[in-house]
Amino acid sequence: MxxxxxxxxxxxxxxxxxxxxxxxxxxxxxxxxxxxxxxxxxxxxxxxxxxxxxxxxxxxxxxxxxxxxxxxxxxxxxxxxxxxxxxxxxxxxxxxxxxxxxxxxxxxxxxxxxxxxxxxxxxxxxxxxxxxxxxxxxxxxxxxxxxxxxxxxxxxxxxxxxGRSTDAAYKACQYIRNGNLGTVSKVTCWHYENPKGDWTPDSSPPPELDWDKWLGPARWMPYNPNKVHFNFRWLLDFGGGQIRDRGAHVMSVAMWCMNADHTGPVSVEATGEPPHEGIWDCPCTMEVKYEFKNPDWTMTWSQPGEKLLDAAFGAKYWGDKDTLIVTGGDGGCGTEEKAMKYAVPAGGIEVFKSPGHIENWMDCIKTREKPLMDIEAGVQVANLCILGNISYRLGRKLEWDPANQYVKRDEEANRWLAFIGRGPWHL
Amino acid sequence: MNAKTYNSVDEFINDIQNDNADTRYAAWSQAKQMNEEAIPKLVELMGSDHPGIAQAATNALQALTHSSAEWGREELRLKVVGEWMKRIGESNPSNVRVLAFRLLAKVGDERVVSEISTYLYSPYIREEALFCLQNISISTAATALIAALRNSPDDFKPRLIAALGYRRDDEAVDTLYDYLSSSDTELAMAAMHAIARIGKLCKKTIPWPNYARLSSHDQNRFLNCLIEYAENLLQKGHPEEAARSYLQVLDKTNEEHFCCAAILGLSKINNPIAVQAMKTMASHPSYKVRDVIKKVLNE
Known part of the structure; x- marks a missing residue:
């Protein structure tokens, strides 16, 4: 080396x-x-x-x-x-x-x-x-x-x-924030199911892989090719399924469009069905409902949900005047023509237009301004994924205090909010 | 799939050990219908040669235990905890013991602390006992961890110290302070990390470890600990001591991100020592540091 x-x-x-x-x-x-x-x-x-x-x-x-x-x-x-x-x-x-x-x-x-x-x-x-x-x-x-x-x-x-750095998400955000849907009371996200695993047995790690370092802060467990590299996504100990992998894209765009980066939900309720066999434990199907207050709106994560505009995943925004669909959420966002053609009127809300996600980061390194998906916004979105998975694991609704970041009246749920890593790998 | 209603533990267990994976799932997803009486049989099935049955039993145990911790089910939780406490001992299979410790970490309370503490001295299972105790936020757990710190082999001490830091146990600070001067760098670093996180004022100034012998990474970690410690002291109303900690950082490094963090901290204190320290930094080689000083002094 x-x-x-x-x-x-x-x-x-x-x-x-x-x-x-x-x-x-x-x-x-x-x-x-x-x-x-x-x-x-x-x-x-x-x-x-x-x-x-x-x-x-x-x-x-x-x-x-x-x-x-x-x-x-x-x-x-x-x-x-x-x-x-x-x-x-x-x-x-x-x-x-x-x-x-x-x-x-x-x-x-x-x-x-x-x-x-x-x-x-x-x-x-x-x-x-x-x-x-x-x-x-x-x-x-x-x-x-x-x-x-x-x-x-x-x-x-x-x-x-x-996704926030794509033209479609930018247009959709601008369209929604300028009130074209009226008051948005609901965002419904859809995504296809998690894959199902099998019983591939544990084995010795391949010589090129330092398995102990790969595990790092996670609890030690034997090597299995279905745990490592891309497959980590399907295990709750390492990843957390589509709600983390793609939810962190789709819900990122949603939180941006709803101008909700500074807050979190007041309740989270998840249900789901894991694979009936195999070592992967993330739910294949999943339904999560997030409730926000001041302003009041809800967001649902449906896996699978109703597929719109032939897109594998995305979100629909429901206002009292109109609706808008934003497909994707990662680098491949799309939205409806009415939003793509929309021009902000004088005095309207102008949303930051990113030159590209990495480019925005590089620009900010030079200017020392906050990037579009600053860590604080990123953590808020990750918290949605984390709370969804905790509610799924525990099989109950969580009442969340977004300001003080704890679950009300649920000692066990609060013990899931932190994890001290293995060996020297802890914060 | 419509949820099945189970009228007896036996009926439930029969489905858990069914050859059909869908039937097993239908059963374990309804484990909430069961009480502590299902635990012994489910634990037996954890040892099944059939991976699907062993997994269904484990999932059922987890779901049952989680459901017992729901608001308003205190009586059930206590019985479930009692069942798990019977399964932490050496006579149980290792996978059962590990599961017991991990679930007790989530639903256990002060009643389990004394017995679980004894396993901090058992080389095979001590890590699980530690994970468990660090989650139970009562002072007897802290006392048990501090006692183990005094009596455990050196290789386990950093883990115990990390657990005390994770719990933010005020009562551990005096004991941790003694480890700051340890010739074992790992121990000294672990103690500093825990003290910074707890943020309670130490009886004396933080001593430097053998700084030059630390890796760059550990030097960074140590400086970060001093800043975190100072931030906590400031929050708890100890500005003089916080200033001392910030000055230690400025004394040791020229790296601009550390200097800027320390200067911003000092600016919140704004006593004559802090102001003087900032003024003496006005000729710092980094433009960014000079700029921060200029801004905070102007404010």
Whole structure:
């Protein structure tokens, strides 16, 4: 494993621009801006990133000329990313060593969900700005710690619910916030079911994977290919099913359109049916109802729900004058023509238009303004997913105090709001 | 699927051990209809060779236990807790013991603390006992954890310290303070982390660990702990001591994010020592630090 601990910004930029100069890809991705030619971005303004968790979604954040270091507990992921970067990034298996690098300004965190909180807090403590994949947090307490760390050190933390940066979500948000639906009293989200697993037996982890580090803060359990990498989503210990994986997209757009980033529900009631066999325990079907107050409205998560506009997932907004459908919620949002064609009248509400989710984060790193999906908004959305899963597990309605963040009259539910990680992996 | 009504434990158990996965699900999803009498038979089925039956039994036990913790079902909860307490001992299969500890962590109360504390000394199951006690927010649990801290092997001490920090036990602070000077870096760091989180004023100034020997990551963690500790002290009405903690940070690092956090903290105190400290930082090499100082002094 290579560990170039003393790499400086200048060394990295010189190495990458030099080594990539002969390739077409390099010219398209690392233009002369990197070396400050023609009045473009000077090296001192270039944001050098590290990527933690580079399999699956994380691979998208590994970019020549921008990525100085990569980290993963799976050597296959490191090898693939290193090849893409033509060897121009240092590889680490321990994210703490990547965070020690003074030449790195900011990090992408695309590890499994159960690592998001700890890695984000540690990155803020190391003075890095952070782009963390959605859903932001795994417990209510973890979300609070992430916000606290970001604020304490003035870090720019963007959560990867990139739907807010799409044109359709922007148009829909503007359309709704300007009162075109009248008073919205209901948002109904739909999504297809969770997959069903099987009884693939536990086994020894493959040699390329450090299973203990992959587990990290989670309780120890034997390796199983159906627990790891993409499949973590279908286990409550690591992920939490579609309501986390896609709910963090769809409900992010909903909270934005409803201008509700600053608050949370007053009650949450979930029901669901898990697979009848196999090791995955997230509910295949699920129905969650969230009740908000001041203003009063409800949001439902239906898995599956009524599929609209032939989209696999999305949300419908129900006002007293009209309705609006927003399909998707991740990078592929869509909405109805009336919203797409809408122009805000003079004196109307103008919503921030993102240049792209990563671009918005990069801009904010330079301006030090809050990004569109700031950690506080990201945590509010993650809290919806977390509370939905707690209500499902316990089989009862939760009465939530959004200001003080506890469940009323339910000692057991409150014990699910925090989790101390295994070994040294705790906040 | 319409919910089936079960008239007896036997009828319920028959469905739990049915070969058909849908029948098993239909049963365990109705475990709320059962009471503590179903627990012994379900526990037996956890040992089934059939993974679907073992899983259905485990799911039924979880659902039954969760339902017992609902508001207004106190009598049932106490009986369920009693059943689980019979299953934490060594004579039980390990998967049953682990489940018992994990469910007691959610529904147990002060009555379980004394017995569970004895398992903090059992190498095989101590971690589960710890997870359980850290959730039960009464002082006898803190007392048990502090006693275990004095009497446990060194490799388990960081876990015990973390549990006390997680619980934010005020009464643990004096004991934790003694570990700050430990030559074992892991112990000293764990103690600092817990003290910062608890946020109760220590009897003396926080001593530095062997700072130069810490990894960069641990140095960051230590500085963060000092700032978190100061924030908590400030909130609890100890501005002088909070200022001392912020000054420790400024004394040790030039990193701008730490300096800015410490300066912003000092600005809330605004006593002569804090103002003087900020003024002496006015020539700091970082523009951002100088800018923050300028802004807070102007305010």
């Amino acid at each position: 290579s560990k170039l601990r003393n790499t400086t910004r200048r060394t990295f930029l010189t190495q990458t621009t030099g080594a990539l100069a002969g390739s077409m890809v390099a010219f398209s991705i690392v233009p002369s801006a990197v070396i400050g030619a023609n009045g473009q971005t000077a090296p001192s303004d270039k944001i050098i990133t590290g990527s933690i968790g580079i399999g699956g979604r994380g691979a998208a954040f590994v970019r020549p000329g921008m990525t100085a270091a990569i980290c993963d507990v799976d050597e296959n992921h490191l090898r693939a990313a290193s090849e893409r970067l033509q060897g121009q990034a240092d590889s680490y298996k321990d994210y703490r060593e990547l965070l020690d690098r003074k030449d790195i300004d900011a990090v992408f965190i695309a590890s499994p969900d159960h690592w998001h909180g700890l890695m984000t807090v540690h990155a803020c403590e190391a003075g890095k700005d952070v782009y963390v994949e959605k859903p932001a947090s795994k417990t209510i307490e973890e979300g609070k710690a992430m916000i606290e760390a970001a604020r304490r050190y003035g870090r720019i933390v963007q959560v990867g619910s990139q």
